[in-house]
Amino acid sequence: MSRKTLTQYLVEQQRNNNAIEAEVRLLVEVVSRACKAISHAVSKGALGGVLGSLESENVQGEVQKKLDVMSNEILLEANEWGGHLAGMASEEMETIHHIPNRYPKGEYLLLFDPLDGSSNIDVNVSIGTIFSVLKAPADISGREVTEEDFLQPGSQQVVAGYAVYGPQTMLVLTIGNGVMGFTLDRELGSWVVTHENMRVPEDTKEFSINMSNMRHWAPPMRQYIEDCLAGTTGPMGKDYNMRWIASMVADVHRIMTRGGIFMYPWDSRDPKKPGKLRLMYEANPMSFIIEQAGGMATDSVNRIMDIQPTELHQRVGVVLGSKNEVARVKDYCAGSK
Numbered sequence: 001m002s003r004k005t006l007t008q009y010l011v012e013q014q015r016n017n018n019a020i021e022a023e024v025r026l027l028v029e030v031v032s033r034a035c036k037a038i039s040h041a042v043s044k045g046a047l048g049g050v051l052g053s054l055e056s057e058n059v060q061g062e063v064q065k066k067l068d069v070m071s072n073e074i075l076l077e078a079n080e081w082g083g084h085l086a087g088m089a090s091e092e093m094e095t096i097h098h099i100p101n102r103y104p105k106g107e108y109l110l111l112f113d114p115l116d117g118s119s120n121i122d123v124n125v126s127i128g129t130i131f132s133v134l135k136a137p138a139d140i141s142g143r144e145v146t147e148e149d150f151l152q153p154g155s156q157q158v159v160a161g162y163a164v165y166g167p168q169t170m171l172v173l174t175i176g177n178g179v180m181g182f183t184l185d186r187e188l189g190s191w192v193v194t195h196e197n198m199r200v201p202e203d204t205k206e207f208s209i210n211m212s213n214m215r216h217w218a219p220p221m222r223q224y225i226e227d228c229l230a231g232t233t234g235p236m237g238k239d240y241n242m243r244w245i246a247s248m249v250a251d252v253h254r255i256m257t258r259g260g261i262f263m264y265p266w267d268s269r270d271p272k273k274p275g276k277l278r279l280m281y282e283a284n285p286m287s288f289i290i291e292q293a294g295g296m297a298t299d300s301v302n303r304i305m306d307i308q309p310t311e312l313h314q315r316v317g318v319v320l321g322s323k324n325e326v327a328r329v330k331d332y333c334a335g336s337k
């Protein structure tokens with residue numbers, strides 16, 4: 001019995017549950033095909049001449065890796081012609097990307113981090129692509145898209161997903177009724193269902209944070225981590241393990257698979273920045289996926305998907321994963337602990 005493919009899953013969702021419109025199904029198919037191409041480029045490594053950095057910096061002031069730019073181009077070119085999008089936004093581009101006039105425009109907005117965790121590229125550690133789909137405002141057909149059209153809270157997302165380029169290449173996707181995991185069958189070139197209805201365990205003993213930033217955290221966050229480190233000798237009454245891959249997609253995928261809590265909280269290094277991670281194309285899509293799998297996602301206190309964005313590349317503190325552990329952090333940080 002052959003396994004179900006992404007296409008079959010999407011057609012079933014469209015036909016049976018009316019859970020997805022034809023335009024959105026096409027969009028997901030196009031993005032997933034682009035992720036296959038990115039996976040192929042990433043897997044070549046040094047053999048493909050794609051490692052290393054460029055002299056350029058992106059809007060975040062980060063040195064761009066060759067694969068960052070390549071992945072961005074793959075996603076732009078794959079999605080421009082389809083007629084399903086009104087515009088795109090990327091971590092790698094300062095302003096929004098308009099659909100060229102030679103192509104029809106659609107009703108959806110695509111946002112993405114084309115290659116997240118790119119500091120891991122040159123050391124052969126898992127990296128990934130994160131994407132989010134919003135519906136453009138109703139009047140979009142009569143005008144050009146603007147940056148403001150993208151500034152919608154995460155609760156408005158229609159689709160969210162990530163591809164993780166690791167020992168396996170996997171696609172994890174939500175269209176708003178649970179989370180499905182697909183593994184790339186390189187022989188067939190198909191995304192094949194391997195993880196139906198992914199769920200995040202409600203409790204965990206594993207936390208994920210960059211401990212080198214500890215002295216910069218707000219006191220309640222420091223106290224929470226100190227209590228985790230105290231294990232059974234402290235108030236938590238259990239010993240914790242720690243993981244930090246420094247690739248959000250890989251850390252989140254581990255949590256989607258076995259539970260855990262991922263934190264990149266506010267720190268005092270740059271008080272103007274509420275966190276390192278970006279709201280629109282990292283925190284929001286990951287929060288949608290985590291919540292759809294029964295987890296929880298906050299900025300340490302407030303639900304991430306309730307945040308009204310004010311800037312395309314704004315940053316946010318992120319605490320997400322096993323809901324009872326995220327709720328515990330909220331107790332610490334909201335001062336009720």
Ligand code: P6P
Pocket residue numbers: 116117118119210246247248249251264276277
């Ligand atoms: P640090 C990768 O650059 C990234 O945006 C996320 O994927 C990852 O979780 C985080 O930054 C790692 O940050 O400060 O530990 O290098």
